[in-house]
Amino acid sequence: MGLRILGWGSALPEKVVTNHDLQKTLDTSDEWIVERSGIRERRIGDSTAALAIEAGRAALSKSNVDPASVDVMVLATTTPDQAVPACSAHVHHELGLGGGAFDLNAACSGFVYALVMANGLLETGANRVLVVGAETLSRITDWDDRNTAVLFGDGGGALMLEREAGEGQLLGWDLGLDASAREILQCDLGGFVQMDGREVFKRAVRVLVDSAKRTLAQAKVRSEDVKLLVPHQANIRIIQAACDRLGIPEENTAIVLHKTGNTSSASIPLALVDAIDAGRLEEGDLVLMTGFGAGMTWGSALLRWQSPPEAQGASA
Numbered sequence: 001m002g003l004r005i006l007g008w009g010s011a012l013p014e015k016v017v018t019n020h021d022l023q024k025t026l027d028t029s030d031e032w033i034v035e036r037s038g039i040r041e042r043r044i045g046d047s048t049a050a051l052a053i054e055a056g057r058a059a060l061s062k063s064n065v066d067p068a069s070v071d072v073m074v075l076a077t078t079t080p081d082q083a084v085p086a087c088s089a090h091v092h093h094e095l096g097l098g099g100g101a102f103d104l105n106a107a108c109s110g111f112v113y114a115l116v117m118a119n120g121l122l123e124t125g126a127n128r129v130l131v132v133g134a135e136t137l138s139r140i141t142d143w144d145d146r147n148t149a150v151l152f153g154d155g156g157g158a159l160m161l162e163r164e165a166g167e168g169q170l171l172g173w174d175l176g177l178d179a180s181a182r183e184i185l186q187c188d189l190g191g192f193v194q195m196d197g198r199e200v201f202k203r204a205v206r207v208l209v210d211s212a213k214r215t216l217a218q219a220k221v222r223s224e225d226v227k228l229l230v231p232h233q234a235n236i237r238i239i240q241a242a243c244d245r246l247g248i249p250e251e252n253t254a255i256v257l258h259k260t261g262n263t264s265s266a267s268i269p270l271a272l273v274d275a276i277d278a279g280r281l282e283e284g285d286l287v288l289m290t291g292f293g294a295g296m297t298w299g300s301a302l303l304r305w306q307s308p309p310e311a312q313g314a315s316a
């Protein structure tokens with residue numbers, strides 16, 4: 001048994017904050033932010049639950065799946081709206097989902113972790129799993145700290161998955177954690193994100209490349225056969241360095257960070273959904289997702305793209 005993607009969706013708050021807006025209150029400039037990170041603007045606002053609900057609703061509607069027939073929802077987030085109950089409880093209620101739901105925190109690798117969890121659930125008996133990544137990093141960002149304020153944004157993305165007989169679309173994966181580096185990127189409860197940017201940068205390139213390579217080797221796929229790389233959207237220079245080392249041309253990557261900033265768990269699904277909606281994927285294309293984040297966690301997943309079955313009718 002494996003997974004089949006039935007639908008997808010994404011959500012961004014309405015409020016746009018440009019680099020020019022930030023340079024009014026911070027000792028920074030549009031030139032510096034664009035050159036060092038590739039980010040031009042980000043979206044700010046809403047709650048994590050609201051973004052997860054919007055993205056999840058879009059994925060359910062696209063796949064024409066009855067929400068009550070969902071067995072499990074996995075919500076990847078580092079910014080739940082409350083400590084208790086889990087953010088997924090609100091989302092479950094508002095979407096009218098059946099089955100269970102839980103939050104998963106693996107920082108910016110969260111969506112890949114959630115996808116791999118979902119695959120395991122489908123292999124062991126679940127029929128439908130909704131996977132969501134949603135964040136409101138703006139709530140844990142110190143807007144007076146130029147080291148972090150220029151980088152983060154809010155958003156959400158979702159995939160509706162169904163069990164499929166056979167191998168399914170997930171061909172390989174790699175999850176990991178080097179907790180000796182857990183202090184280089186952290187946020188206390190009620191506090192703001194603190195980060196050693198240079199150290200994160202250095203490690204990020206290394207773990208992205210190693211994790212991507214392990215995933216490709218596991219699936220016996222060469223990097224030149226990857227049609228689309230969907231990396232965590234943190235910094236364009238990290239993505240360029242990883243592409244270079246993997247031998248994947250930069251034009252084969254899905255990029256949204258110039259308009260979203262770094263949205264942690266939401267960044268990979270936002271970039272994937274953007275690429276799908278732009279018609280960049282054809283039947284059989286290989287899609288490699290790879291992310292890294294606080295912990296330091298990393299995660300990669302290789303998918304074979306399959307167009308979802310046309311209007312299946314709401315299935316119970």
Ligand code: UT7
Binds near residue numbers: 147234
């Ligand atoms: O999801 C995972 C989360 N995080 C990441 O992936 C972040 C990884 N790191 C990065 O993306 C980069 O390290 C940053 C974008 C955060 C910083 O870029 P950098 O090229 O590593 O810059 P730097 O930290 O080496 O700083 C260079 C200079 C410093 O000034 P001096 O010491 O050369 O005088 C900084 O004080 O730039 C200064 N600086 C800024 N200047 C203008 C730092 N932040 C800013 C800023 N505007 N916002």
